[in-house]
Amino acid sequence: MNSLKNRTFWNFGGINFFYFTVWTLIITFLPLWLNDEANLSTAEAGIVFSTMSVVAIFLEPVYGVIQDKLGLRRHLFAFVVLCLLMIGPYFEFAFIPLLQFNVVFGSIAGGAFLSLCLYSGVGVVEAYTERSSRASNFEYGHARLFGSLAGGAFAFIGGIMFVRDPFSVFWVCTISAILLGILLLMVNVRKLDSQRKVNEQIDNGSEEQEKDEGSHVNKDSILSVFKKRSFWGLCLLIIGSASLYDVFDQQFPNYFVSFFPEEANGESIFSRLASLQIFMEAGFMVLAPWFINKIGAKNGLILYGLILFIRVIGTAFSTTPALLALWKLLAAIEMPLMLVSIMKYIVNVFDARLSATVYMLGFNVAKQLGVAFFSLFMGSLYTSLGFQNAYIIMSIIVLALVIPGGLLMQSDKTPRNQEPNTMENYHSA
Numbered sequence: 001m002n003s004l005k006n007r008t009f010w011n012f013g014g015i016n017f018f019y020f021t022v023w024t025l026i027i028t029f030l031p032l033w034l035n036d037e038a039n040l041s042t043a044e045a046g047i048v049f050s051t052m053s054v055v056a057i058f059l060e061p062v063y064g065v066i067q068d069k070l071g072l073r074r075h076l077f078a079f080v081v082l083c084l085l086m087i088g089p090y091f092e093f094a095f096i097p098l099l100q101f102n103v104v105f106g107s108i109a110g111g112a113f114l115s116l117c118l119y120s121g122v123g124v125v126e127a128y129t130e131r132s133s134r135a136s137n138f139e140y141g142h143a144r145l146f147g148s149l150a151g152g153a154f155a156f157i158g159g160i161m162f163v164r165d166p167f168s169v170f171w172v173c174t175i176s177a178i179l180l181g182i183l184l185l186m187v188n189v190r191k192l193d194s195q196r197k198v199n200e201q202i203d204n205g206s207e208e209q210e211k212d213e214g215s216h217v218n219k220d221s222i223l224s225v226f227k228k229r230s231f232w233g234l235c236l237l238i239i240g241s242a243s244l245y246d247v248f249d250q251q252f253p254n255y256f257v258s259f260f261p262e263e264a265n266g267e268s269i270f271s272r273l274a275s276l277q278i279f280m281e282a283g284f285m286v287l288a289p290w291f292i293n294k295i296g297a298k299n300g301l302i303l304y305g306l307i308l309f310i311r312v313i314g315t316a317f318s319t320t321p322a323l324l325a326l327w328k329l330l331a332a333i334e335m336p337l338m339l340v341s342i343m344k345y346i347v348n349v350f351d352a353r354l355s356a357t358v359y360m361l362g363f364n365v366a367k368q369l370g371v372a373f374f375s376l377f378m379g380s381l382y383t384s385l386g387f388q389n390a391y392i393i394m395s396i397i398v399l400a401l402v403i404p405g406g407l408l409m410q411s412d413k414t415p416r417n418q419e420p421n422t423m424e425n426y427h428s429a
Helices: 009-037 042-070 075-085 086-101 104-116 120-135 139-163 168-186 204-213 220-225 227-255 264-293 298-315 321-331 331-349 352-385 385-408
Strands: none
Touching: 009 042, 009 104, 009 139, 009 168, 009 227, 009 264, 009 298, 042 104, 042 120, 042 227, 042 352, 075 086, 075 104, 075 120, 075 168, 086 168, 086 227, 086 264, 104 120, 120 139, 120 331, 120 352, 139 168, 139 321, 139 331, 168 352, 204 352, 220 352, 227 264, 227 298, 227 321, 227 331, 227 352, 227 385, 264 298, 264 321, 264 331, 298 321, 298 331, 298 385, 331 352, 352 385
């Protein structure tokens, strides 16, 4: 693998490792912490997750435009790292007092802060990594593999820590942010800025290249994205798959733990299960770029949605922890399909100079709109109908959105000029 000889690849591998250490610890243990330590109901916890999504909806379009204008400069990424540094202090000293003051206010404040770290911040991390992978000739999916390795390790380690001290996992997030910041400072920006233009065979230098790239990001180029049928099809598919994937995972830990007489035992087993799932995910991530290149990124995204449908409907009819564990492990196939497919689809179908903008709008904003709505909707269904009936409804919604979304999307194997309002790409993926 050429990536193994690339120093920049290893640098971004480390960046992904420490960022997704934070991501895994928060996503895995926040539902349990909100239930056990903050004493929030499923509906109240839904406010936290919905707020995370709403804040991301407003921030991500701005982040996308800023990152495309910055090119490979690190300013926005550094801001995300600063937010990550505050996770430990926030959970230790601020979150519960805010909830005690007012549950709704505290939930909104907590969700807004976590959005800066996760739902908004992840778009910056992934868009920056993807752009850098094209500039430095390594596969984005292979760098993202390190995030899966971190997820597998810290889902397991975090489970042990959470049982002993629920607040300790958040201090690990702060430590990871420090290490992430050090690696970000070590990124050799000048080497990364050696991207070439398709129509020019000379290297104009890093500063001139960045200026040229940023100047293309303007009102007309951004509005042209909204004229593409593929953009709206992608949004619909993402709401039906990635949004509901997150909503499904929000309360699943509590549902899984409810099958055990002793809550601590269920939490410990769930952390090990989550760890195994993510290690399996890392294995699939190695093969995902090759597989997606064979079947096409659009087909990869549709397959991702169909697997989610199987997992949700399977969970709805499961009556034992063993069956629930089986459907949980199936997510190990989903994530590599989605992570690799979305990046390849955007670069192959849209203008690569707008990759961060399209990613933030077509993936993250669409996803968070879905999460914001469905977090509250499903939270209410969990309370009124119970988990199993709610999961049946969720599975129907998945199909109702994924199928029409896929039909609207242009194939990434189709020449760009076959869809109206398609802009020429300046750089081959």
